[in-house]
Amino acid sequence: MTFSIAGFDPQTRELGVAVQSKFIGVGSVVPWAKAGVGAIATQAFANPTYGPDGLHLLEQGKTAQETIDALISKDEGKADRQAGIVDVNGNAATFTGDRCYDWAGGQTGKHYAAQGNILVSQETVEAMGDTFEQSDGSLAERLLKALDAGQAAGGDRRGKQAAAIYVVKEKGGYLGTNNRYVDLRVDDHSNPIKELIRIYYLHQLYFGITKPENILDVKGTVREEIITHLYRLGFLGKKNVEDQTLYEQLTSFIHTENFERRELEKGKIDQAVLDFMKSKEQ
Structure with a gap:
């Protein structure tokens, strides 16, 4: 009951995940990222250990695909899982277990992994990928545009409730003291993606640099x-x-x-x- 996109910007070295779901507080479960390492989305009957364990594997030098293979190899519930990973070299991988509810699937492209389950159709995933590849702007802006396009293409067939974006960058956080560059959540809203976009631009107003x-x-x-x-x-x-x-x-x-x-x-x-x-x- 979720769709997400994990992405990487080779110019800024930013990594991040954007997600929407008919699931309250989805931002507390799905997105994981570590600067200089990678970004992970774990969803469906999400296994939250895919986040920290996957980042550890990436930090050891495994690729996105090797990391997914390692995670599902030891997970007895892998048939119910879905995950997308992008590593710091821009490699992307996605996995959908065969017991995930239709429509469920994912696709990868240049520097992104898009996936979703309980969707109206595969057009949601395709729209996310196409939009990410064709969009300009910062990584956060491209992820949000992709998420919005996925919703416009059908989205979660159970409806809308929560959305989140998490982007990391070396010393990109407040006063340069951490790597949490963008960390925003809408936990319960009738139109969570639009609200997330509004909050993002408010965030940029407060923390952006004067042009x-x-x-x-x-x-x-x-x-x-x-x-x-x-x-x-x-x-x-x-x-x-x-x-x-x-x-x-x-x-x-x-x-x-x-x-x-x-x-x-x-x-x-x-x-x-x-x-x-x-x-x-x-």
């Missing part, structure tokens, strides 16, 4: 807009303010909203911060 083309000078119309919305949101008591007060309250707004990653030098503002400010309700 050079989005740096605005705080003057003219931009300055007037900042004042208008800082006043509307209660950060300014009046609209006629000196620059020092303006910058102090702009800094207060940025820190209140946790936009420290997008805080710029005095006299500059990130377009993304201004857009958020303009859209924020009181």
